[in-house]
Amino acid sequence: MSAQAAVLIAGVIPTPAVRTLPTPELAVSGLAKGFDRGAPVFSDVSFDLAPGQSVSLIGPNGAGKSTVLRCCVRLIEPDHGSIRLFETEVCSLGYAALRTLRAKVGFVFQRHNLVPRLSVLTNVIHGAQARQSGPGTWFHGLAPRRLREEALHCLDLVGLADLAGRRADHLSGGQSQRVAIARALMQRPRIVFADEPVASLDPSAGEEVMGLFVDLIRRHKLSLLFTSHNLRHAIDYSDRLLGLRQGRLQLDAPSACQDVESLRAFYA
Numbered sequence: 001m002s003a004q005a006a007v008l009i010a011g012v013i014p015t016p017a018v019r020t021l022p023t024p025e026l027a028v029s030g031l032a033k034g035f036d037r038g039a040p041v042f043s044d045v046s047f048d049l050a051p052g053q054s055v056s057l058i059g060p061n062g063a064g065k066s067t068v069l070r071c072c073v074r075l076i077e078p079d080h081g082s083i084r085l086f087e088t089e090v091c092s093l094g095y096a097a098l099r100t101l102r103a104k105v106g107f108v109f110q111r112h113n114l115v116p117r118l119s120v121l122t123n124v125i126h127g128a129q130a131r132q133s134g135p136g137t138w139f140h141g142l143a144p145r146r147l148r149e150e151a152l153h154c155l156d157l158v159g160l161a162d163l164a165g166r167r168a169d170h171l172s173g174g175q176s177q178r179v180a181i182a183r184a185l186m187q188r189p190r191i192v193f194a195d196e197p198v199a200s201l202d203p204s205a206g207e208e209v210m211g212l213f214v215d216l217i218r219r220h221k222l223s224l225l226f227t228s229h230n231l232r233h234a235i236d237y238s239d240r241l242l243g244l245r246q247g248r249l250q251l252d253a254p255s256a257c258q259d260v261e262s263l264r265a266f267y268a
Ligand SMILES: Nc1ncnc2c1ncn2[C@@H]1O[C@H](COP(=O)(O)OP(=O)(O)O)[C@@H](O)[C@H]1O
Pocket: 035, 036, 041, 059, 060, 061, 062, 063, 064, 065, 066, 067, 068
């Protein structure tokens, strides 16, 4: 068929709609890591995280969940594998480019890592250090008005705007973790990694903070990868559930198909 005929046919016959999957925000392939020349903690770990998707990672203590999260931004150097974050191969980046990429990744840890003697507002303003440097991000008194207002807005999102002036070490555990969440939002991330975000909180504060956290993630259309030992949270707050055990990713399934009882067996 001539090229001309092909163009004519293409003009009259509707082409079927092609459904293309969105490019993953994070694509991990064949990831392996060991320490001190010992056996690998895990190997051949592969998974994707689509834009706006929430993925939970479960597994026994020591399975390597925190290590996987840290390897994704090379806070720990992986031994093998490919990590594509926002379509960029993380493993081949130099330090400056890695820093720029990390600025788009918000981290929320089990320990809130606030600076204890500084104000809540200053701690949230520190989130802007991921994208800009200089004294304007050191203390709230030095910060330009637009940064203070943005930080106050982030605090408002976690319901703590009225505690902006309080010292961080005068907060409850639940309040501290809310401030850490506000600080992560201040970063304007595209993706958030959360490592057992509510494990240090009592059950009631844990429920409240986890619900608020995931609601904010969804409202801002961010992608989320989180670890948890709370199987209810791992199911309810994710679209997809990964299970790491004995050095391998042994579970990768839609969360809606999971239940707490069968997941318990994963720890046996
Ligand atoms: N920096 C490190 N140096 C040596 N061993 C480490 C280091 N970080 C983690 N490990 C080891 O790697 C394994 C996995 O740890 P981790 O990722 O913290 O597991 P998890 O988060 O699933 O509990 C553990 O055996 C831990 O002791």
